[in-house]
Amino acid sequence: xxxxxxxxxxxxxxxxxxxxxxxxxxxxxxxxxxxxxxxxxxxxxxxxxxxxxxxxxxxxxxxxxxxxxxxxxxxxxxxxxxxxxxxxxxxxxxxxxxxxxxxxxxxxxxxxxxxxxxxxxxxxxxxxxxxxxxxxxxxxxxxxxxxxxxxxxxxxxxxxxxxxxxxxxxxxxxxxxxxxxxxxxxxxxxxxxxxxxxxxxxxxxxxxxxxxxxxxxxxxxxxxxxxxxxxxxxxxxxxxxxxxxxxxxxxxxxxxxxxxxxxxxxxxxxxxxxxxxxxxxxxxxxxxxxxxxxxxxxxxxxxxxxx
Amino acid sequence: xxxxxxxxxxxxxxxxxxxxxxxxxxxxxxxxxxxxxxxxxxxxxxxxxxxxxxxxxxxxxxxxxxxxxxxxxxxxxxxxxxxxxxxxxxxxxxxxxxxxxxxxxxxxxxxxxxxxxxxxxxxxxxxxxxxxxxxxxxxxxxxxxxxxxxxxxxxxxxxxxxxxxxxxxxxxxxxxxxx
Numbered sequence: 001x002x003x004x005x006x007x008x009x010x011x012x013x014x015x016x017x018x019x020x021x022x023x024x025x026x027x028x029x030x031x032x033x034x035x036x037x038x039x040x041x042x043x044x045x046x047x048x049x050x051x052x053x054x055x056x057x058x059x060x061x062x063x064x065x066x067x068x069x070x071x072x073x074x075x076x077x078x079x080x081x082x083x084x085x086x087x088x089x090x091x092x093x094x095x096x097x098x099x100x101x102x103x104x105x106x107x108x109x110x111x112x113x114x115x116x117x118x119x120x121x122x123x124x125x126x127x128x129x130x131x132x133x134x135x136x137x138x139x140x141x142x143x144x145x146x147x148x149x150x151x152x153x154x155x156x157x158x159x160x161x162x163x164x165x166x167x168x169x170x171x172x173x174x175x176x177x178x179x180x181x182x183x184x185x186x187x188x189x190x191x192x193x194x195x196x197x198x199x200x201x202x203x204x205x206x207x208x209x210x211x212x213x214x215x216x217x218x219x220x221x222x223x224x225x226x227x228x229x230x231x232x233x234x235x236x237x238x239x240x241x242x243x244x245x246x247x248x249x250x251x252x253x254x255x256x257x258x259x260x261x262x263x264x265x266x267x268x269x270x271x272x273x274x275x276x277x278x279x280x281x282x283x284x285x286x287x288x289x290x291x292x293x294x295x296x297x298x299x300x301x302x303x304x305x306x307x
Numbered sequence: 308x309x310x311x312x313x314x315x316x317x318x319x320x321x322x323x324x325x326x327x328x329x330x331x332x333x334x335x336x337x338x339x340x341x342x343x344x345x346x347x348x349x350x351x352x353x354x355x356x357x358x359x360x361x362x363x364x365x366x367x368x369x370x371x372x373x374x375x376x377x378x379x380x381x382x383x384x385x386x387x388x389x390x391x392x393x394x395x396x397x398x399x400x401x402x403x404x405x406x407x408x409x410x411x412x413x414x415x416x417x418x419x420x421x422x423x424x425x426x427x428x429x430x431x432x433x434x435x436x437x438x439x440x441x442x443x444x445x446x447x448x449x450x451x452x453x454x455x456x457x458x459x460x461x462x463x464x465x466x467x468x469x470x471x472x473x474x475x476x477x478x479x480x481x482x483x484x485x486x
Contacts, residue, residue, distance in 0.1 A: 002389065002391070003389040022391075025391075026391070026392060029375065029377075029378075029392040029393075029394070029395060032395050033378065033428075036397075036428045036429055037428065037429060037430055038427065038428040038429075039428075040428070041378035041379060041428075042378070042379060042424070043378045043379075043383050044383075046384075301378075302389065304383075304384065305383070305384065305389040305390065306389070
């Protein structure tokens with residue numbers, strides 16, 4: 001046990017295995033904290049955190065805010081729709097204005113890939129990336145791999161398939177990095193239009209037949225089809241996507257082993273997952289949400305420890 | 308660096324038996340009592356006392372929990388070291404219990420203050436007592452005193468009291484180390 005090798009959490013790419021294990025060990029203790037009658041600890045009481053969401057978010061923002069409040073931090077929230085960005089202010093000016101109010105940490109979601117790294121280079125605060133375009137979403141990957149370790153005992157040696165819209169997904173990229181650093185084997189599966197051209201250069205294999213992918217894997221992490229990021233038509237219709245890539249209970253029953261089903265949310269029920277699968281015992285979707293708070297507490301605590 | 312033996316294995320065993328007797332005298336059948344060892348070093352002391360109570364004094368219903376106070380410490384971000392938490396096991400409820408906080412060395416009293424706040428997160432005990440093996444008197448930063456104490460020690464600031472346990476350190480002893 002020691003400290004993180006990084007000052008900011010910009011992406012899983014910049015973490016090493018020991019960092020991830022340290023976050024997991026700390027998160028395990030925080031999971032106990034959030035199940036106490038009084039779920040709050042005073043560790044971050046002299047820290048102020050700004051949540052800057054330049055792009056919409058429901059659960060990530062709630063999860064971060066809850067994690068910050070459970071650690072007794074002071075929290076200010078900002079969403080782009082109400083901001084001066086609309087009046088032409090630049091990102092650095094907006095953030096520096098907020099930092100002049102003595103803010104110590106910034107949690108940022110932005111639609112441009114690299115926004116968090118850019119900010120880390122130009123402002124004097126600890127930056128946590130809560131999603132930057134189609135690049136990375138590190139806390140999601142940490143909570144996903146933590147949930148796998150919790151259910152299966154370990155991540156190393158497990159076979160994980162990421163199914164769905166890989167092209168527009170920051171969750172997919174962060175998960176690939178995290179799973180590989182922890183020693184899992186990774187496959188991606190989806191319509192070939194939604195799989196990036198050179199994805200195999202990351203050391204993952206590609207499968208377009210979802211049944212074959214399910215037969216291969218221990219864990220299926222199913223992603224949402226991100227209609228809002230699609231500027232062209234990548235498949236004919238929702239119905240057709242559901243027919244080819246939607247996971248149903250009979251498909252799981254046909255596989256001769258138990259597969260762990262995950263989803264980062266929000267779910268399009270009846271498209272990528274049938275309702276029956278979402279609510280089944282194989283699904284750990286709600287565990288992921290609970291673990292999200294513990295993982296974010298651990299990340300905030302460990303980064304705040306580094307003055 | 309020099310070191311001086313404060314308690315030999317025999318001294319330590321006599322003290323442990325005395326502390327166990329004092330607990331028995333104060334807590335009777337231990338029905339409403341919960342021993343809480345502070346992580347990491349207080350837990351070993353709590354386990355030793357539990358062992359004596361069970362083996363020598365036939366008390367079989369003593370409950371023991373382990374409390375980690377890392378998240379409640381008042382020196383977070385004040386030193387160079389990152390404070391890493393230890394396992395916490397407080398499955399036994401504290402509501403209306405008579406709690407005995409157990410730690411190896413009482414020094415500034417800041418850990419005990421953190422422990423009192425931490426216990427609060429689990430409910431409202433009837434009473435909280437403090438048992439320590441070593442009391443470094445005259446070093447307190449806070450108005451905290453032990454209810455049960457093994458040995459009082461006068462030590463100056465650059466001296467450290469080190470408690471060794473057979474289980475981890477291959478001997479039972481207490482040393483005063485000059486840093």
